[in-house]
Amino acid sequence: MVELDPRAFLTSLFETAVRAADTLEAIRAHLPAKPRGRTIVIGAGKAASQMAASFEKLWDGDYEGVVVARHGPVEKTERIRVLQSAHPVPDAAGLVGSQALLDAVSGLSADDLVIALISGGGSALLPAPPEGLTLDDEIAVNKALLASGAPISAMNTVRKHVSRIKGGRLARAAYPARVVSLVVSDVPGDNPAYVASGPTVPDAGTAEEALRIVADYRMALPDAVMAHLRSEAAAAPKPDDAAFARNEVHVIASARVSLEAAAAEAKRQGVEAVILSDQIEGEARDIGKMHAALAREVALRDRPFARPVVILSGGETTVTITDVYGKGGRNSEFLLSFALDIEGVEGIDALAADTDGIDGSEDNAGAFADGGSAARIRKAASDPRSFLARHDAWSAFDAAGDLFVPGPTGTNVNDFRAILIRQLIRRAAAAHLPH
Structure with a gap:
């Protein structure tokens, strides 16, 4: 030697x-065909601005969009807005970012294409408490999860049942547009539904599973959160929902x-x-x-x-x-x-x-x-x-x-x-x- x-x-x-996870080459290999309608780019995660900048170098059609990255240095983009919020504990800027993503995909048609650029860290960057809960409640959930010792799959099962945007809800909000998710995986096993708590990728997890995880890891969550998890409002959309029928999901780096x-x-x-x-x-x-x-x-x-x-x-x-x-x-x-x-x-x-x-x-x-x-x-x-x-x-x-x-x-x-x-x-x- x-x-x-x-x-x-x-x-x-x-x-x-790190170079093997380069977003430019990874996105290049998975770009979809251009749609007849509009192209909307959304995204969230620690690599959000880099993914957005890479997309802009590769896409030769019209587009608009917004992504949410963590506070700190970000890549410069031309047409995709880069918003920033806190990680690992959510902040009020994350509420603005989550709403911006939901607004970006509202009112679309079946001819439109949504390209979702998703990477790890999006769970904290996208707080969106459901009706009856507050940002403080979501912060309390996040802190309890981080301190629990639970694996990321378990943590994100809980997160996606205490949110208006996670667990496939962002993709469902884009319906009837087609959503193509390009995912940089940071989770063991590379299940894209767990990356950033799957804002555009639903899974079969249930609120009952979330409650079992809370109990198993002895998490102390606010009473309002526990009441929400026991209610019908906590149910997340399932993978067989018709809203996801035309969507595609690609893990582009892992x-x-x-x-x-x-x-x-x-x-x-x-x-x-x-x-x-x-x-x-x-x-x-x-x-x-x-x-x-x-x-x-x-x-x-x-x-x-x-x-x-x-x-x-x-x-x-x-x-x-x-x-x-x-x-x-x-x-x-x-x-x-x-x-x-x-x-x-x-x-x-x-x-x-x-x-x-x-x-x-x-x-x-x-x-x-x-x-x-x-x-x-x-x-x-x-x-x-x-x-x-x-x-x-x-x-x-x-x-x-x-x-x-x-x-x-x-x-x-x-x-x-x-x-x-x-x-x-x-x-x-x-x-x-x-x-």
Whole structure:
């Protein structure tokens, strides 16, 4: 193996994964034919402005539209309006954005075409509380979901039953126009109905399922929300609704494609690559321990994979928030747990990052870790386990100088994890694995 700079190598894999989700090429391959009537572009998500700008470079007919992106830098567009709202907790600007999308698709004919540009993050960006509920109610729901530890599919099942726009309702509002949804997936399994809570893609989930999820994860929701979920008004349109008969849905970018691209790049650089899965879910710190056990086994026993190797995985882990919490996101929490469990083992280097460039509440995508990370955190600040206990992984990696800050990427295919195992170091074996 050619000697590598581990962090430069891992960064190159992340950048390759992000390029594989490039919106321009992804949209180019899935553009529909021009309609006899009008073309209306709508969209929402962390990649909304980038998708809109890509569409404008490719479409040579007439069009108009509006998309909703998160607050922060956005791509410049010519004719598609870009509105902005808050993520991960909704704000009043999101109400304006949701109404703008509903207005954009109202009064259309069967000759018109709606192109929906959907990416992850749209659930928070599009608050639209149903009659009898308020923005504060939807914020309370969102906060409870984020703190619950529920997988994204469960969270979005609840969200789409407490909304006027999610769960296919935006597409139904466009009827009788045809809706073509181009989806950048950030959910394990790539079910487009779960991306951004499916504003243009219905599914068969029910309000009864939403209530079971609330109970199973012991969420404390406002009384008005619980009353709504028990009412007929919570029912979402079903996939066999006639309003969706002519619609099309295309997943144009996903974690699977990005991980495969990263694996190919690793092999080009002379390192064998293994993709564990693009659908890993679970508590971030537990998934971190599982990855650490695998990395140690390879580093110390050369099994189940031979060194040198990079282990890749994706999906969406969760963090169950307690009463005490600090700064960070699921990728940095995963990596802090991982770093603690590989402490003292040389030859392991890892990067965990969100492909949208932002992990949680701060400006980092994630962080780097190796066998010396825990010691660096301990020397620079305090016991890394105390940071993990209070969900403050950002502060731990910031103290150690190990944050990964590429900036917003303009796409979002969820978590990216890459673990490079370079060599066997025997002296740490006794401390970590039984003989």
